[in-house]
Each structure stands twice: as structure tokens, then as C-alpha cells.
Amino acid sequence: MSPVLLGWKLYEVTGSKLSIGILGLSEVIPAVLLALPAGVKVDRSNKHRLISICMALYFVLMIGLLIVTSQWFTSSKQLIQWLIYGLVFCTGVIRAYSSPAINAFLAQLVSQESLVRAISINSMTWLIAAVTGPALAGLLLGYTNITVAFIISCSAILIAVLLFQLIKAKPVSWQSGKITTWEGVKEGLNFVLHNKQRALLSAISLDMFAVLFGGAVGILPVFAVDILQIGPEKLGWLYAATYLGNFIAIALLISKPLKNKQGKTLLYTVAGFGVCILIFAISKNFWLSFAALFISGLFDGVSVIIRGTIVQLFVPDEMRGRVSSVNSIFVNSSNELGQFESGVAASVMGTVPSVIFGGCMTLLVTVVTWIKAPTLRKFEY
Numbered sequence: 001m002s003p004v005l006l007g008w009k010l011y012e013v014t015g016s017k018l019s020i021g022i023l024g025l026s027e028v029i030p031a032v033l034l035a036l037p038a039g040v041k042v043d044r045s046n047k048h049r050l051i052s053i054c055m056a057l058y059f060v061l062m063i064g065l066l067i068v069t070s071q072w073f074t075s076s077k078q079l080i081q082w083l084i085y086g087l088v089f090c091t092g093v094i095r096a097y098s099s100p101a102i103n104a105f106l107a108q109l110v111s112q113e114s115l116v117r118a119i120s121i122n123s124m125t126w127l128i129a130a131v132t133g134p135a136l137a138g139l140l141l142g143y144t145n146i147t148v149a150f151i152i153s154c155s156a157i158l159i160a161v162l163l164f165q166l167i168k169a170k171p172v173s174w175q176s177g178k179i180t181t182w183e184g185v186k187e188g189l190n191f192v193l194h195n196k197q198r199a200l201l202s203a204i205s206l207d208m209f210a211v212l213f214g215g216a217v218g219i220l221p222v223f224a225v226d227i228l229q230i231g232p233e234k235l236g237w238l239y240a241a242t243y244l245g246n247f248i249a250i251a252l253l254i255s256k257p258l259k260n261k262q263g264k265t266l267l268y269t270v271a272g273f274g275v276c277i278l279i280f281a282i283s284k285n286f287w288l289s290f291a292a293l294f295i296s297g298l299f300d301g302v303s304v305i306i307r308g309t310i311v312q313l314f315v316p317d318e319m320r321g322r323v324s325s326v327n328s329i330f331v332n333s334s335n336e337l338g339q340f341e342s343g344v345a346a347s348v349m350g351t352v353p354s355v356i357f358g359g360c361m362t363l364l365v366t367v368v369t370w371i372k373a374p375t376l377r378k379f380e381y
Contacts, residue, residue, distance in 0.1 A: 001153045002065070004137035004239050005146055006084060008232055009069050011221040013077045017351070020219055021343015026085040027092035034096035041097065047105040048169035054098035055164060059157045061090050066150035108170040119308045120254045127250065127301075130243035138236015202376035203266060203307045206369045210270045213361035219342045222351050228286050241290050245297020246304065253305050263379030266306045267370055272299040274362030281355035309381060 010019045042050065067073060068083045075083075110118040140149035224235040258265060276296035283289040345354035370377055 001133040001137040001149060001156075002062075004134045004232070004236050005069070005141070005149050005153070006065070006088070007221045008141060008235065009146060010081065010084065011225065013080055017219060017222050017346040018343045019081065020221060021347075022085060023088060024343070026089045027095070030089055030092035031096045031099075034093060035100075038096040039100050042101045042104055044172070045101075046169055046172055047101050047108070048164075048167065050101045051098060051105060052161065052164060054094050054101065055157065055161045057094050058091065058098075059154065059161060061087050061094070062150065062154045062157055066147065066154055069150060070147040071145060072147075105170070109167075116257065116309050117254060120250050120257075120305055123250050123301075123304060123308065124247060124254070127243050127247040131240045131247055134239030134243070135236045138233045138239070141232035141236070143233075202369065202373040203310050203379075206266070206270060206365065206373075206376070207303065207307055209365040210273060210362045213358040213365065219346050219351065219355075222346060223289070226351060227284060228289060230286055234286055238286075238290060238293060241293035242297035242300065245294045245299075246301035247297075249298045249301025250305060253302065258302075258306070260380050262306050262309075262381055263376045266303050267366055267377060269299040269302045269306075270369075271363060271366045272296075273303070274359050274366065276359075277362060278356060278359035281352055281359060310379075 006023060007020055010016075010023055013019075064087045065084065068080060068087065073080065106118065106122055107115060136152070137149050140146075140152065220235060220238050224230050224232075224238065228234075273296050276292045276299065280289050280292035280296070283292060342354060342358065345357060348354070349357065
């Protein structure tokens with residue numbers, strides 16, 4: 001729900017495309033800077049306890065966003081803007097720890113034989129929220145107000161904190177006194193950069209550049225107001241369109257997993273994603289825009305499963321936190337960096353030309369990866 005609520009609030013307060021880009025940047029800076037030492041902390045820690053603490057802190061920060069964005073908070077628009085950036089910055093700090101911890105903890109809950117299916121089901125449950133959250137946020141913005149929307153968002157996080165306590169903690173694989181934090185960071189980096197499965201580095205690099213340039217979702221509020229001329233209700237559905245496509249693709253892959261040529265499939269789907277972004281850029285019709293984002297989500301859903309499986313299958317348990325942190329720098333943070341890139345490009349080039357540029361760059365990145373990364377092109381798991 002938060003990207004819709006905060007994106008709409010910031011564009012309403014500032015009227016600036018760049019402000020939406022800075023929103024993404026304010027979260028990604030701490031997430032990237034702290035990712036590597038956070039990965040070592042994750043591998044050393046009781047992951048259940050660490051995730052519980054992170055979720056509780058998320059709840060506190062959402063309360064802060066509830067107060068700052070409410071109609072009763074009557075400070076200057078500039079102060080509201082920077083308080084939002086500051087609170088989102090803090091969520092980035094938490095995310096540096098929570099994201100690798102959740103990825104590492106998942107692999108401790110199931111056997112390796114069930115891991116691929118578990119990754120798919122876990123992605124689906126997240127996507128249910130990713131589809132319903134933006135749609136609900138848009139409806140609440142249209143028919144109530146942002147305060148009601150944030151109250152519901154805070155309630156959902158509180159429920160998540162309580163439900164997570166039903167899961168039992170698992171043993172810590174890290175051997176006490178084994179290596180220093182910096183040595184642990186280098187070990188994680190070396191595994192990603194120099195392990196024999198070069199497909200791991202190629203896959204996460206491909207995703208980073210594709211999402212970095214093709215992240216049209218980052219400036220959806222601008223398209224909603226200036227291009228499509230729609231309200232927050234339909235904006236919520238545009239946010240949900242990509243995730244709805246993700247959900248359907250992953251549901252299909254659970255019932256019928258990819259058997260071979262996963263590397264080529266990954267490259268094809270990223271190229272398809274780029275084509276959909278180009279169609280979205282030139283569309284002035286809500287339903288065509290929705291369809292373009294939905295189909296881009298289908299392509300992205302396939303690539304999510306392939307990348308996630310590559311990361312989980314080839315990483316030993318005692319290194320999952322560190323490798324997940326390196327992966328988060330490439331993959332997870334590319335969404336916010338892409339949002340910042342979209343905001344800057346839209347301010348400099350114009351809204352539509354900036355998204356056309358992003359779609360073309362996504363296709364170029366795919367072609368370069370096809371030529372320069374034969375290991376990924378030929379990869380099968």
C-alpha cells in the first residue's frame with residue numbers, strides 16, 4: 001500500500017516528478033550501504049529473532065508515516081516532504097537486514113527437494129499483498145482519505161508481527177569466532193563474483209539493469225495525473241497490474257515448473273518486459289496501459305522464479321544471508337534506483353520520452369547479456 005499512498009501524497013504536496021524519484025532513492029541508499037555487513041549479521045544471528053525485531057520496527061515507522069501524512073499534521077509542505085524521506089530512509093536501514101534474513105530463513109523451513117516449490121508459493125503469497133495492497137490503497141484514497149489507508153496498513157503489519165511468532169526459530173549455522181565481519185563480507189562477495197556458476201552473477205546483473213531502466217512504475221502518479229488523467233482509484237489498479245501478472249505467471253509455474261532452458265527463458269522474458277514498457281510509454285488509454293503493465297508482470301513473474309531458484313539452489317546455508325545481501329544490492333534495490341532514474345529522466349527528458357528510453361535500454365541490456373554471458377544463455381538447473 002505504501003508506494004501508492006506516499007507517491008500520491010508527495011506529488012500532491014510538491015507537484016514535482018523528481019520528488020517521487022527521491023522517495024525511492026531515500027530508501028535505497030541505506031539498503032545498499034548496509035547490505036554487506038547486514039548479510040554477515042544475518043548469518044551470525046537467530047534469523048527468527050532478527051526478522052521479528054525488523055517487523056516491529058517497520059510497524060513503528062508506519063505509525064510515523066501515518067502521523068506525518070495525516071490531515072491533522074499541519075506543518076509546512078517542505079517539512080512534510082522531508083519527514084517522509086527521513087522515515088522512508090529508516091525503512092531502508094531495516095530492509096538491509098530484513099530482506100536477506102527472510103530469504104535465508106525460508107531455506108531453513110523446507111527440504112532442498114521442496115525449495116523450488118516453496119520459493120514459488122512464498123512469491124505468490126507476497127504477490128497477493130502486492131496486488132491487493134495498491135488496489136486497496138487507491139480505493140481508500142478515492143473514497144476515504146490517506147489517514148484511514150495508513151491505519152489499515154499499520155494494522156496489517158501488526159497482524160504480520162503476531163502471526164510470525166507462530167513459526168519456530170531454527171539453529172544458527174554460523175560457527176562462533178570463525179571469521180571477522182570484513183572477512184565474512186569478502187567471502188560473500190567472492191562467492192557471487194567468482195563461483196563456478198557464473199549464471200548467478202549474470203542473472204542478478206541482468207535484472208538490475210533491466211529494472212533500473214525499465215522501472216516505469218516508479219512514476220505512475222505522474223502518468224495518472226498528466227497523461228491518463230485518472231484518479232487514485234485507477235492508479236491503485238495500475239500499481240497492482242504488474243503484480244497481478246506476476247501472480248498468474250508464478251501460479252502457472254507452480255503447477256508446471258520449467259524443465260529446461262531456464263537461462264534462455266530468462267533472457268526472453270526480460271526482452272518481453274522491455275517491449276511492454278515501450279507500449280505503456282506511448283499509451284494514452286487506461287486499459288491499454290493496464291494491459292501493458294499486466295503482461296510485463298507475466299514476463300517478470302517467470303524471471304523472478306528463475307532468478308530466485310538460481311540464488312537458493314547454489315548457496316550453502318551458512319552463506320545465505322551474505323549472498324542474499326549481495327543479491328539485494330543488485331536486484332531489490334534496482335526498483336528504488338529505477339524509481340529515482342525514472343524521476344530524474346522524466347524531469348530532464350519529459351515523462352513519455354523517459355519511459356521510451358528506459359524500454360529501449362532494457363532491450364539493449366538483454367541483447368548485450370545474450371552476447372556477453374553465454375553461461376547464462378546455456379544455463380539449466
